[in-house]
Amino acid sequence: MAKQKKPTQPEKAFHAGNAGELHQTTDQRDSTLTTNQGVAISDNQNSLRSGERGPTLLEDFILREKITHFDHERIPERIVHARGSGAHGYFQAYGDLSDLTRAGFLCDPSIETPVFARFSTVAGGAGSVDLPRDVRGFAVKFYTQEGNFDLVGNNIPVFFIQDAIKFPDLVHAVKMEPDRGYPQAATAHDTFWDFVSLMPESWHMILWAMSDRAIPRSLRMMEGFGVHTFRFVNAKGESTFVKFHWRPKIGSASVLWDEAVKICGADPDFHRRDLFEAIERGDFPEWELSVQTFDQATADGFPFDVLDATKLIPEEMVPLQPIGKMVLNRNPDNFFAETEQVAFHPGHVVPGIDFSDDPLLQGRLFSYTDTQLSRLGGPNFHQIPVNRPRCPMHNFQRDAIMQMEVPHGRVNYEPNSLDPASVRENPGAGFTTHPATQSGDKLRVRSETFMDHYSQARLFYRSMTAPEQDHIVNAFAFELGKVETPEVRCRVLGHVKNVDAELCERVEQALGMEGQAYNIPPAVEPIDMAPSPALSLLGKAKPTLAGRKIGVLLSDGFELAIVDQLLALAEGEGAVVELIGPHIGEVESDGDTAVSPNHAIAAAPSVLFDSVVLAVSEAGAEAMKREAAVLNFVRDAYAHLKIIGFTASSMALLEMAGIDVDDGVVELDSGGGATAYLDMAKKGRLWPRAAVIKA
Ligand code: HDE
Numbered sequence: 001m002a003k004q005k006k007p008t009q010p011e012k013a014f015h016a017g018n019a020g021e022l023h024q025t026t027d028q029r030d031s032t033l034t035t036n037q038g039v040a041i042s043d044n045q046n047s048l049r050s051g052e053r054g055p056t057l058l059e060d061f062i063l064r065e066k067i068t069h070f071d072h073e074r075i076p077e078r079i080v081h082a083r084g085s086g087a088h089g090y091f092q093a094y095g096d097l098s099d100l101t102r103a104g105f106l107c108d109p110s111i112e113t114p115v116f117a118r119f120s121t122v123a124g125g126a127g128s129v130d131l132p133r134d135v136r137g138f139a140v141k142f143y144t145q146e147g148n149f150d151l152v153g154n155n156i157p158v159f160f161i162q163d164a165i166k167f168p169d170l171v172h173a174v175k176m177e178p179d180r181g182y183p184q185a186a187t188a189h190d191t192f193w194d195f196v197s198l199m200p201e202s203w204h205m206i207l208w209a210m211s212d213r214a215i216p217r218s219l220r221m222m223e224g225f226g227v228h229t230f231r232f233v234n235a236k237g238e239s240t241f242v243k244f245h246w247r248p249k250i251g252s253a254s255v256l257w258d259e260a261v262k263i264c265g266a267d268p269d270f271h272r273r274d275l276f277e278a279i280e281r282g283d284f285p286e287w288e289l290s291v292q293t294f295d296q297a298t299a300d301g302f303p304f305d306v307l308d309a310t311k312l313i314p315e316e317m318v319p320l321q322p323i324g325k326m327v328l329n330r331n332p333d334n335f336f337a338e339t340e341q342v343a344f345h346p347g348h349v350v351p352g353i354d355f356s357d358d359p360l361l362q363g364r365l366f367s368y369t370d371t372q373l374s375r376l377g378g379p380n381f382h383q384i385p386v387n388r389p390r391c392p393m394h395n396f397q398r399d400a401i402m403q404m405e406v407p408h409g410r411v412n413y414e415p416n417s418l419d420p421a422s423v424r425e426n427p428g429a430g431f432t433t434h435p436a437t438q439s440g441d442k443l444r445v446r447s448e449t450f451m452d453h454y455s456q457a458r459l460f461y462r463s464m465t466a467p468e469q470d471h472i473v474n475a476f477a478f479e480l481g482k483v484e485t486p487e488v489r490c491r492v493l494g495h496v497k498n499v500d501a502e503l504c505e506r507v508e509q510a511l512g513m514e515g516q517a518y519n520i521p522p523a524v525e526p527i528d529m530a531p532s533p534a535l536s537l538l539g540k541a542k543p544t545l546a547g548r549k550i551g552v553l554l555s556d557g558f559e560l561a562i563v564d565q566l567l568a569l570a571e572g573e574g575a576v577v578e579l580i581g582p583h584i585g586e587v588e589s590d591g592d593t594a595v596s597p598n599h600a601i602a603a604a605p606s607v608l609f610d611s612v613v614l615a616v617s618e619a620g621a622e623a624m625k626r627e628a629a630v631l632n633f634v635r636d637a638y639a640h641l642k643i644i645g646f647t648a649s650s651m652a653l654l655e656m657a658g659i660d661v662d663d664g665v666v667e668l669d670s671g672g673g674a675t676a677y678l679d680m681a682k683k684g685r686l687w688p689r690a691a692v693i694k695a
Pocket of ligand 1: 078079080081084118119120136137138139152153154159163164165167225226227228309342343344360361363364367368369371372
């Protein structure tokens with residue numbers, strides 16, 4: 001338990017440059033503030049002026065250098081995925097995959113390949129909140145011994161569009177509307193829904209975007225997907241199609257929409273903080289990498305096209321094969337240098353991994369280098385430390401803006417005879433493209449095999465558990481409730497009807513628009529596929545507290561023994577327990593120990609925790625029971641279906657909040673006590689309560 005530290009005296013302010021010595025030793029210089037030219041700075045508090053109260057002089061090169069650098073601190077943010085959080089770690093293969101691929105890092109379990117992962121929202125700007133309804137980017141750079149491999153995926157296995165040529169339209173439609181500059185980081189507005197109501201191909205992805213996947217509880221609890229079909233190529237040159245899947249070790253979880261809304265206010269950096277703090281405390285996030293591999297004949301047998309990024313291959317049709325794990329164990333030293341400057345590119349592949357003809361992927365292969373040229377300023381972005389390969393890298397590309405290398409010698413071309421030691425191509429080790437046969441007329445067409453837009457959207461909806469389906473209905477009701485143009489709403493409903501008639505009725509009812517769905521004839525009549533339970537997060541969730549957070553509300557006089565026992569048991573389950581006091585100052589227990597809470601109640605609403613415990617004294621409960629922050633803490637925890645632990649002395653808070661004790665409201669000082677509470681808390685939420693409170 002966090003015991004109160006003695007407050008220390010504030011340290012005296014230290015001003016550099018007051019050493020009073022003209023000549024410094026090397027040690028002194030190392031700690032001396034300098035300009036970018038290495039000139040020691042004597043005064044970092046005052047600019048150069050003419051007279052004590054006179055104007056500042058243009059001559060002040062120290063001031064000008066400092067301000068100029070500051071003025072240029074920002075670089076253009078990413079056009080999409082601007083808001084992100086990253087971490088370093090490693091990837092380790094489970095075994096030898098050489099029958100499928102010659103990529104060395106997948107064939108040797110003794111190799112720990114360094115990685116840098118960046119998770120992001122898509123639509124919002126760099127300073128936007130962490131929990132809008134949005135797709136999350138899931139990008140991993142593997143610094144392999146054969147070059148960098150970037151798996152630039154999302155937390156949803158399909159995409160909105162089939163052809164890269166529609167990407168600028170999609171992004172324009174989802175981002176802030178151009179005349180009014182809002183909404184920030186939100187799909188709930190007319191231009192987005194107008195666009196997708198005219199794009200039947202987006203409807204599978206829309207169902208995912210309206211689901212719990214778009215409001216993850218933590219970046220550490222997200223699945224990730226490579227989305228496109230790629231190729232593995234082995235040393236014999238044999239190619240196999242492959243889809244990549246990441247699965248978090250601590251399981252997946254999402255927040256409820258009302259929690260997301262409130263978290264955005266209470267802690268806009270909720271996900272970034274969660275990732276950073278987990279790594280700081282040594283609770284390293286881990287994912288398992290799996291693949292689905294299949295050949296052309298299998299692909300030909302599917303009722304969809306594996307080159308169409310709006311389709312997935314149900315795991316029940318092609319099972320996942322686990323091939324390795326990723327552990328993130330180090331936070332960036334500097335957010336800008338690493339997380340902001342990291343440059344991912346689906347075209348960064350290594351020998352043994354190759355592309356398919358997916359037209360979305362093909363467009364991406366152009367886009368990512370192009371965007372770095374404007375974002376990072378030129379073609380030398382691979383020299384930025386976070387982007388640099390960790391294997392030897394040498395060629396005759398030269399010069400250009402911000403060149404950091406100093407190449408030696410006369411020779412900067414190949415072939416050459418002047419430098420026999422200079423680098424040459426290597427047919428054996430070098431990357432070779434799989435010689436897929438290509439033929440056909442040059443056409444601007446969409447294949448007939450891409451035309452079934454609703455079957456998999458229906459598959460997704462029907463594979464959800466009842467609470468997950470309810471959330472989809474609520475999400476549509478919220479989003480369309482923000483759409484001002486009635487025709488757009490009616491057109492959207494028309495697509496929802498094609499996905500599932502009952503879903504459409506529920507959404508119509510929620511909007512008060514019964515029978516108003518337009519009739520939109522599908523290009524291809526949807527088929528009913530067998531439900532895929534693997535698509536449901538709730539369905540496959542296992543009881544756990546690993547990586548989850550419990551908030552314990554205390555007041556003076558709280559029962560130390562109960563709280564100490566809870567802490568020990570919860571930490572044994574891998575949970576993080578944080579103490580919340582009436583204020584941030586120390587709280588006295590019923591013994592002679594005082595504790596320092598992690599939070600004051602005013603700054604720690606229950607939305608920031610997976611489960612809460614009320615452990616106040618009777619006097620504390622009396623004193624706090626009319627405080628809005630306390631009542632909201634308790635009511636929200638209940639309304640968000642959370643498991644609430646309480647001590648008998650805290651009962652007044654439950655009564656004041658009007659809460660009936662149900663299976664999810666567990667007393668700590670009777671019956672099974674803390675163990676019974678934790679067993680319930682492992683289940684996450686008490687879903688049947690939703691019916692009682694009509695959530
Ligand atoms: Fe991206 N995408 N994208 N994208 N994407 C970018 O590259 C683009 C797509 C994804 O953390 C940009 O460096 C096009 C699918 C992630 O830095 C840009 C198309 C998937 C990230 C770009 C797509 C993604 C990006 C913006 C359609 C999932 C963030 C900044 C053809 C498989 C990576 C940048 C990071 C970023 C273009 C579609 C994932 C503009 C043209 C599909 C995770 O180049």
